Amino acid sequence: MSNDGTILARKIRKSFGPKTVLKDIDLEIASGEICCIIGPSGSGKSTVLRCINGLETVDTGVLKVNGEDFGYYETDTAYHALPPKKLAEQRTRVGMVFQSFNLFPNMTAHENIMSGPVLVKGQDKKQAAKRAHELLASVGLAGFGDYYPAQLSGGQQQRVAIARSLAMDPEIMLFDEPTSALDPEKVGEVLAVMKELAKKGMTMVVVTHEMGFAREVADSLIFMDDGYVVERGDAREILTNPKEPRTRAFLEQVL
Amino acid sequence: MGSIDAALKPRLRLRTRSEYAGWVFSILVGIGILTSVLTNPNFKWGVVAQYFTHESILRGLMLTIFLTVASMALGTLLGLGLAIMRSSKVKPVSIAANIYITLFRGTPVLVQLIFWFNISALYPDLFIGIPFTDIGTAIDMNALMAPITAALVGLTLNEAAYMAEIIRGGFSSVGKGQIEAADSLGMSAGTRMRKVIIPQAMPSIIPATGNQVIGMFKGTSLVSVLGVAELLQSAQLIYARTYETIPLLLVASLWYLVMTLLLSYPQSKLEQKYSRATSRLPRKAKKVVALTEPEEGNLR
DSSP states (O other): OTTTTOEEEEEEEEEETTEEEEEEEEEEEOTTOEEEEEOOTTSSHHHHHHHHTTSSOOSEEEEEETTEESSEEEOSSOEEEOOHHHHHHHHTTEEEEOTTOOOOTTSOHHHHHHHIIIIISOOOHHHHHHHHHHHHHHTTOTTOTTOOGGGSOHHHHHHHHHHHHHTTOOSEEEEESTTTTSOHHHHHHHHHHHHHHHHTTOEEEEEOSOHHHHHHHOSEEEEEETTEEEEEEEHHHHHHSOSSHHHHHHHHHHO | OOSSOGGGOOOOOOOOHHHHHHHHHHHHHHHHHHHHHHHOGGGOHHHHHHHHTOHHHHHHHHHHHHHHHHHHHHHHHHHHHHHHHHTOSSHHHHHHHHHHHHHHHHSOHHHHHHHHHTGGGTOSEEEEESTTSSOEEEEEHHHHOOHHHHHHHHHHHHHHHHHHHHHHHHHHTSOHHHHHHHHHTTOOHHHIIIIIIHHHHHHHHHHHHHHHHHHHHHHGGGGGGGTOOSHHHHHHHHHHHHOOHHHHHHHHHHHHHHHHHHHHHHHHHHHHHHHTGGGOOOOHHHHHHHHHSOOOOOOO
């Protein structure tokens, strides 16, 4: 079980039609590590994240999540796609938080959080409700359970979305620009929840433009450009003293 | 000028000459038609009143309602299946659904109805059993395709094609992000369909389905050509005897009109209800509970 919460990628390649968006990506993320991925838009950073929980499939390369080949099983000659049930099982161990929240608008905040445990894991409703209640409180939204997503602010919706992912008890949480769609004044409340989560030892991969968050919370940092990992290493080290000229140019623009 | 404070004076709308002309024209035409309808003795309003609640007319109305309900229900079920097939990633499956929809939407319902009525010319016996073996029984198609069966089959199969398109439209109105969210939670395709896609597709499916029900109600009059004694055929059977063609057509028309109006009301209510679906107010009674003690969420 020592591999729980780890992500390992070797030479991942991914193309959309003629456009290659991931070019030989290598990753190594340890259990409990907080890794931020930064880079210009179109650099492939969101695609990396989407591959890690199977929203996209990689074309070639090795991808192990929680120590298992993700979405495929390996034989002597090829990787064979797993049946949907197996893939779903692997996915439940990886939480995903989207830029546009993607809460289910037909369910209340409470029902959104319960949806995974009840509809996927077949958990007892009472037990799931109790857990949902705790999770809502833990993201600072106690008492908002009966609100529909449309009645919540962006920051509140994103916190519910984080709680919904956490309800599945994943070993890894992926964040795809979680604060990019928020009003500037709501960014802080979502980052605060994420910082709390980081303290608890959750493996987190965060695609973000929040350099302050990266500096404060991240253990490692990856800078991507044009489908390549240009630079990776200690977060504060790269942010203060980037080695690659391309990284330096990017950081000068955003800092 | 005057004693009223200028700031309080009402601001009056401009009335153009064409507005007055419109009033005069509409009223004159209205009065003209109404006088004609009421004074022309050939309308025979007495006969209309006499047959309006005639037993065979009411029986025809019941059959019309039955045909509407049955073929809508079956057509919607079949349409749901076709819509799911149509959005399938397996190409032959989606192409098969597409061909079905194209065929049934591309040919007149009237032709389809007559076709099903005469299907025995194509397949004299319907064989029920295991394909490519002799196990099973053959049923005489002529006996099976009684007029009412043909009517039901024809209306259902045609309706399914339209419902498939409506349902598929509803599916595609659900954002890609919703599907990704469901997938990332590890939901199975079936759960995703039932709990995420269908509930969200309803707001666009329900009003369109209401329109289909109203259309179907009037569309059932086509099966009169098969000799099914629904509303129109019932009226026709009477005027074939009494030669009171117009009054009996009026009887049928009035019933169609009444039923359409009755259906329009719930239809507009449904439309209102579903247009609010995404901005529903919090369930107040429950919220009070929620703030004081752990609520028990009920997942619908």
